[in-house]
Amino acid sequence: MKESIWTRTRAAAPVRETLSREQIVQAAIETLDAEGVAGLSMRKLAAKLDAGATSLYWHVPTKDDLIDLVIDETYGEVDVPEPELAGWRAGALLFGHSLRAMVLRHPWLPEVIYTRPSIGPNATSLGSRGLVLFGAAGFADRDVDFAMGSVMSYVFGTANAEVAVHTAIRNSGRSTDEWVGDVLEQARVATANDPQMQESLRRRSNRDLATMHTESFVFGLDALLDGLATRVKK
Template identity: 35%
Template structure:
């Protein structure tokens, strides 16, 4: 469930903070900085969830008074924007990726997927109004380069990047929830499945639910769990890229083998 929205801070203050156009110094002359504050805030969100994040909680982690933070960060809204911009800077952006545009988009998708697993609180932030910081823009620039020069219009390039990152957002949720369930309950997905599967076999009537019984049994035997989010992610990504290839092929007027490069 979304609990926060990006872009809620004062625009002038947020952009000044994101681009570090004005770095204030603690009145107490300490070594506190925007970077230390943001890193502490990310650590709180990673460990305790976004619901635990507050200026007071960050100050406690840093061992300073809450009001001290305000000499560097105007408020929680601006802080959240810089947190987002900071973690978006973690995605790897190699210059050379094999496989042409498909390989580049796949690499981008997997990097974004891994980012959600490292920082599950990202799923709790609505970013339809993204923080317009240097890392966000650099990430967007890199992702656009994956499909630059393959025959798409500018709007189609933007739509493809949005489609891929939006897919990852949805696919990451079950993966994050699976990891959190294992951590919070002390039971792995495999242990949960082995505890429930024998009882399900007794009550599941193949005559009433023929497809659920057949397909569910096959999947359960394969995954040894109710599902496999990582495998589902890869399957969906391949199908997504297949669909994009149809668009690229139509724009190029060429057979499939001719448009996988670029």
């Protein structure tokens, strides 16, 4: 595995250099949020910052390094409360909702976040605070890692599915209501002889997509935390 930007010695920028790494990262996140990974290039970013490509490379040697930096920056948006203030269960709920909101704000994340280790300062701080939070529940040894990992896996899985649906709707050129209506109608036809599925479709027919996603997420996260609570060793 090649050396990470987080373990590599950072070269000093020229004295007259006015561009900062922080400016580059923020501009990159804005571009990614608007255009996705395919829309990000060092040349485009340099133009956005009204800077030469050389200035960018002093701070961020490669596009891969830039992706590592922007991923870590997004981890800094996630709230992980101290268990003394919220209690582990309420804290875990807040953590889960904050992580989901972060992924939905940055729908390009699922495309890149699984391809590299998250070892930047924000990611490791989140991990450390999360372990304290789940440790306060009574989990110990490997169980604290598994408990936190289970919540993160659930959040990323559901949020990534939401991102995929929103991407499909955007690519279709149709409104959300039109897209959902078409999907439900096709499902009604395909399951016409299945009363259980027909009833499920009726339950969903009067719910907007955002509400359904949120209600499903809340139900699943509550159920997961209920299950974790039963595994705490007394």
